[in-house]
Amino acid sequence: MLGNAPLGPIEGVRAMRRPTLHAVAARAGVSKSSVSRVINGEPTVAAEIRQIVMAAVTELGYVPNGAARNLVTQKTNTIAIIVSDPPAGLVSDDPMFAMVVRAASRELEAAGKQVSLVLAGSDESRARVEQYLAAGHVDGAMLVSMDGADPLPAVLARTGLPVVSHGRLSTPGLMPYVDNDNVGGAAKAVQHLLDQGRQRIATISGPLDMTAAQDRLNAYRDTLKGTGRRSIVALGDFTRISGAEAMRQLLDDDPRLDAVFAANDLMAIGALRTLREAGRRVPEDVAVVGFDDIEAALYTAPALTTVRSPMGEQAAGTTRLLLELLANGSADSVILPTELVIRESA
Amino acid sequence: MLGNAPLGPIEGVRAMRRPTLHAVAARAGVSKSSVSRVINGEPTVAAEIRQIVMAAVTELGYVPNGAARNLVTQKTNTIAIIVSDPPAGLVSDDPMFAMVVRAASRELEAAGKQVSLVLAGSDESRARVEQYLAAGHVDGAMLVSMDGADPLPAVLARTGLPVVSHGRLSTPGLMPYVDNDNVGGAAKAVQHLLDQGRQRIATISGPLDMTAAQDRLNAYRDTLKGTGRRSIVALGDFTRISGAEAMRQLLDDDPRLDAVFAANDLMAIGALRTLREAGRRVPEDVAVVGFDDIEAALYTAPALTTVRSPMGEQAAGTTRLLLELLANGSADSVILPTELVIRESA
């Protein structure tokens, strides 16, 4: 059906086939094996031959065919970054996505690996992902922001493919991961509010099928425990809009609250808007603390007090973990420290 | 150096080789060709045989090997998304990146294509990109946010690989693209400020090696022309911090300015912070208009008046353009309309 461009719109030199190993060998007057050895930098090649081959390579502009190489070596030099995709329509400018994907890609490219980006959304697409990985397109995979209900991690772990996770998974022991100290960070945030003498401290939680949200909520509760304060919880999903809505609900539930700990900065930003609309001053009337310390936290009015989680570090660390797993066959999970950053909002 | 896992940490069933076409054929008692035809959904297969083959496939859990398939078909079903990467260290939560990569990935996966994400940063990495594409790893590529100085577009265009660009390139005619109406949008923004009776209208420009920044700056100048107002320009690089700094500089240059058009929302957000620090009220003292209408524009205080550019649309459109190019051998560039969104800041 395709092929020799019968009268297609592209005319002229229809991309004369790229030169092959064979062509280079012929040009250099040596065997294919020798060319292959030169290309792969094997030391068992006479300097003179190496020269001749290199000359032929540059002359012909030879580049080894990836598919052929993958086929025979059974390796692809490619790593999949698998990101759970929010339901369609909900296209968000999630800073997490940008930071993580970018940092991980950099680390992988530095290690000479190629990156295959996979969005795991619907069930259907998840089946595709499984097929894709089973087809041997990649040497390993890195999971990003999987929720607890997702069956993908378990499936992947069973394939025998080296896999690591960016963030702890609900099901323990499936694969190594790099996470940050959500519990410690959230505790510091709430403690800071307590230290300020805040009496009614609410929280806006993330989606509870994600461990980061669970950890942060639990730490909030644990830190409040024994202080005589009750916990006031609203549920969000880590988006700005959900933060704004949750804040509205919190104000309804307890109009006298004087502090809010949002489980991430995006929701904190949403909460700030609701508070402004409600005529509450921050931090005088209500103190707000976020989590993550995304760049935007520096630009809110007032600037956001938050917990710094080293996202770039975490992504790079996860990548290195995978590379280690690939090299050694094993790797140990890592927890990165978090730190309170005090600005204006609390 | 590697290979048969002499005494590596991974023990036990070392992933018994995946079944091959051959194995399925043997199990089903037919030839490999028949299995291949069934797998590829060719109609010239008897229903009975198809059944038997399918049974064997599911029984053995067969998944065709990607590399082998790519090798013989000379296609990879993979598209590269090539994003110019800011210099290391400068890891940003660029909303553009998230939106574009996500939208494009979705569109590609919907079309059954796999996505290869490539960060083009240093010169060295750019050479790698070229090699990668020449190695036949992908069927086509999509360029994102290339600056004018980047030689990559020209190189790629010469390889004969189908390539499209997200956003117009400085060098015209190299490849089709999808852009949005930067000129029209910027004109609307500035006109809005004029309509308000603003007298001293400044602008914060983006990096001038990008066409989007050029277009927006030119439209600013053209719109001001003939109104008796002079143009006041500061240079940014599309980041928040650069917006904040540029705003500081503008206030130095002309303390009496009463309006600013920032070439994107991120810089507008930075400008808002500087204005707040300088004690200027927005919009009473200084009106601010941004560009892009990223989600964050809804959450600034005051909410940002801006020009909506359909980023997700643009990314999806660029993807479809590439698919069309792949299918037809040609495709026409597209310009998407932009629209002024009036909120509180102007």
Place this chain on the structure above:
DNA sequence: GGATCGGCTGCATTCGCTTGTACGCAGTGA
């Protein structure tokens, strides 16, 4: 001077799959 050794090369096989071609079989018309 002849056997041995070590360093390089080239040959042939292999990876797993697609596809052009030859061929078998049953059904049809003469």
Place this chain on the structure above:
DNA sequence: TCACTGCGTACAAGCGAATGCAGCCGATCC
């Protein structure tokens, strides 16, 4: 009954590169 269609199937030839193995060479040793 036989040649003729046609549909479907099996066979075999690659796709392009990596690699174990044999063989060639000159150099070394006795």
